[in-house]
Amino acid sequence: MTVPLLDIRNLHLAMRSFEGEAHVLNGVELCVNRGEIWGLVGESGCGKSLTGLSISRLLPEPPARYISAEITLEGRDLRALSPREMQALRGKRIGMIFQDPTTNLNPTARIGTQLVDVALAAARHDPTILPPARSRRAGARALALDMMRQVGIPDPEARMMSYPHEFSGGMRQRVLIAMALIGRPDLLIADEPTTALDVSVQAQILTLLKAMVAEHDLGVILITHNLGVVAQTCSHVAVMYAGNVVERGPVRQVIERPAHPYTRALMAAIPTRDTPRGGLQGLEGTVPDLIQPPPGCRFAPRCTRATEACRAAVPPLTSQGPGHEVACLHPVTEDAPHV
Amino acid sequence: MITFILRRLLMLVPVLVGLTVIMFAIARLLPGDPVGLAAGPNATAAERAALAAEFGLDRPVWEQYGTYVAGLVQGDFATSLLTRRPVAADLAAYLPATLELVLAAMLLAVGLGIPLGLLTALWRNRWPDYLSQVLAIGAISMPRFFLGLLLQLCFAMWLNWLPLAGRLPIIVFPPDPITGFITIDAALTGQWDVLRTALLHLLMPALALSLSPLATIMRMMRSSTIEVMGQDYVMTARALGLPRHLILTRTIARNAVSATLTVIGLYFGWLLGGTVLVETVFDWPGLGLYATKAILSQDMMPVIGVALVIGLLFVFANLLIDLAYGLINPKVRYS
Structure with missing residues (x-):
């Protein structure tokens, strides 16, 4: 290469x-x-x-x-x-x-x-x-x-x-x-x-x-x-959260099949034509304290899928498809609900 | 642009009216007996009355004011009670010396203050910066006449490097007046030894006058340079790979100077007023010395005349600064 x-x-x-x-x-x-x-x-x-x-x-x-x-x-x-x-x-x-x-x-x-x-x-x-x-x-x-x-x-x-x-x-x-x-x-x-x-x-x-x-x-x-x-x-996208690249890959892949819970939450936050009045999707919690960051995945405190392993160490970027990598121990595998 | 200048010149009218009214009021409110001083200790009551009548001092104040203003619009600044010379002629004779001193002081203050401000901003929070800040506070706080006396003591009495006072020694003939500035006239007529002597005489009073504005301009320039260095366009200039000297001159200095310019304009007027003390200390034959002598003998016409001239120059100086501002900062071009 x-x-x-x-x-x-x-x-x-x-x-x-x-x-x-x-x-x-x-x-x-x-x-x-x-x-x-x-x-x-x-x-x-x-x-x-x-x-x-x-x-x-x-x-x-x-x-x-x-x-x-x-x-x-x-x-x-x-x-x-x-x-x-x-x-x-x-x-x-x-x-x-x-x-x-x-x-x-x-x-x-x-x-x-x-x-x-x-x-x-x-x-x-x-x-x-x-x-x-x-x-x-x-x-x-x-x-x-x-x-x-x-x-x-x-x-x-x-x-x-x-x-x-x-x-x-x-x-x-x-x-x-x-x-x-x-x-x-x-x-x-x-x-x-x-x-x-x-x-x-x-x-x-x-x-x-x-x-x-x-x-x-x-x-x-x-x-x-x-x-x-x-x-x-x-052509490509890298999603960052609190100082880390949590997901990266070709733009189609990431948008159609976001694997990191944070990417998914970001996508869900975009209002569409069908979003009802007052139905904006937010994300619970706030960004972690960067002076004393939590030891594991920085998104873990806000994540619904987080486990003990997530809080123990920062997950490395792992392959999730051709060119598509995600730093998550429990990546989402379903397609995004809407594109 | 032209209308802007005309509008600003129109501002001179209220300035002059205000100045004459205030100065007349002060001249009247001052305790003392100018006629008695001018007539001398042995004058009879009749002689004093005749002198007062000759100068119209027996008339009501508003009538005196009217007569003065009527003369003023024809360029007549009335007559000195003491010397019986027309004040206008005196002003014309003393003004060039004052202007020469003020411009020299301004040149020192701007010519040193701006680069020093830029440098201390680049060296900020290191020892040359701290040192210059301390010195600047000292320079701003020091009274000018006292500084003048210290300079005289040090450079004229102890070191004997510079002449004590005056514009030229008595034995040196000044060059024929072209501009009235001895330095420039000497240079124009090629009298280099006169130029050198005149410059040596000019140096100390100009320094005494310039130190405080120099320090202020330096501090202004320092703070506006620091502010400009934090601007986005400086980061952009660095990100685009512009050479350092170009970022410093074209990007930083130019923008920082435009903020400092206002102070420079204010200081010009301040210096004109400040010459009164410095000229007295250095026996500099300008408007300040002239006004001091007139005040001591309660001869008010010259004092009013000097105040008017300084007021006029102040307005002109600010106009010039505003025009320069437009040249440096394109956002304030006048319509």
């Missing part, structure tokens, strides 16, 4: 806080190949974003502390790189898109300048990304214009002179996508790229993202808490 694009093993991360050290990631395992769009789902605080930030080493240490982590990008150990080498990967091999397009662009610089700066930074490591031009700056400008066109910004030449506040939310998100892709990354980490947008713009952005992935043969991690977005966009 070929080397995967991104391989995360045993990612344990602790964050120092006033009350003590919180074990926010507890052995995350994730493997992404080119052409795959992985949806990373889970409720707020389950560690989705921290996983994304850990890959490109953007968390300040302290307060963050890695207890153990093996993160490789095409076989290259990212944890072993010097800050300078890591810097050289950001924006070039790893592109990132963040959640809120209103706060992620520099408010005092023109859109064109911001794109050109990223293009120039990327070109320092790989000059071939720039189209032939009189100067590097002219090449970077041409690339920025091309990128703006690709992400569907109308009249890019005029829009280059605009400031972020003169753009709509959807247009700003397109700019962020253009900035993330301008350095031709192999891996794109999109942290809730559509959460701040309305539904129709969200659909446009997701379609654009899919088109970009197909065109550039990227591997993508799409962090979201919206299972609808996952079903629409992703």
Whole structure:
């Protein structure tokens, strides 16, 4: 088998806080190949974003502390790189898109300048990304214009002179996508790229993202808490709960036959047309205390199927079908009641 | 943009009306006998009455005020009771020295305060940061005249590095006034030794005047830099692999300066008022020294004139800062 694009093993991360050290990631395992769009789902605080930030080493240490982590990008150990080498990967091999397009662009610089700066930074490591031009700056400008066109910004030449506040939310998100892709990354980490947008713009952005992935043969991690977005966009999905990947696999398999009780509860929480008024399905209990987590499966306190064995040790990911793995001792085997 | 400037200039009218009213009231409320001081100890009652009549001081206050304002709109700032020189001419003669001092102090405060604020923010919670914070509190708390005296004692009396006071030694001829700033005029006419002497004279009063705004600007810049460093777009810039120096200058510094700019505008006015004490300590022939001498002899017309000029400059300075704000922060462009 070929080397995967991104391989995360045993990612344990602790964050120092006033009350003590919180074990926010507890052995995350994730493997992404080119052409795959992985949806990373889970409720707020389950560690989705921290996983994304850990890959490109953007968390300040302290307060963050890695207890153990093996993160490789095409076989290259990212944890072993010097800050300078890591810097050289950001924006070039790893592109990132963040959640809120209103706060992620520099408010005092023109859109064109911001794109050109990223293009120039990327070109320092790989000059071939720039189209032939009189100067590097002219090449970077041409690339920025091309990128703006690709992400569907109308009249890019005029829009280059605009400031972020003169753009709509959807247009700003397109700019962020253009900035993330301008350095031709192999891996794109999109942290809730559509959460701040309305539904129709969200659909446009997701379609654009899919088109970009197909065109550039990227591997993508799409962090979201919206299972609808996952079903629409992703090829694979990893479900996280309290710092663990509890289930992962091809999106059809996981949605049609969720094996982990937590995944099942998440799916049941989605209201459908037939859901009666007031009939929203919640999940009893709350997320465990991450400063002193329970020793076994972190979902056990909320789980109806939990036994003594569940509380004793963290269950490992085990196969549940082709490519479908679940970290549960008592996985559900029936099909989901509705899809 | 033009309407914005015009609107702001229109604000000058209430400022000037307010200033003249308040200054006139204070001049009247002050106990003392300006006519007696001007006429001298041996003047007869008739001579004193004649002097009062000549300057209209025997008239009711509101009539005096009316006469003054009527002169003001024609550019006449009335006449000094003591020197009998027109105040307007005095103001024109003393203003460049004050402006030179204030601008030099501003240059020091902004030129050092902004980079220092940026650096201490990057070094935050390490010893250079703590040290600079302690020094800054000291600089803000120290009265300017006292600081001026300490500087004189240290650099002029003990070390003998800098001249004690004044703008130029008596034996040096100042260059022909072009801008009225001796340093700039000397540079323009190529008199480099005069420029050097003038700069040495300027250094200590400018330092005494600038230390407190320097410290304030540094602290403002530090806190706004720390705030900006926590913004999402800085994280994005790092995630996109922008080089460090570019993140620092284009992303962090530019956004942090726009928050600091307001303080700089306020300080310009504060410095204009602050020159009164510093100019007196350093015998700097500017508006402050002029006003001090006038106050001591209860000669109120020059005092009112100085207050008006400083008020005017204050409004202009704030207008300039607002325009600069628009240049740095595109969200506040004026319509």
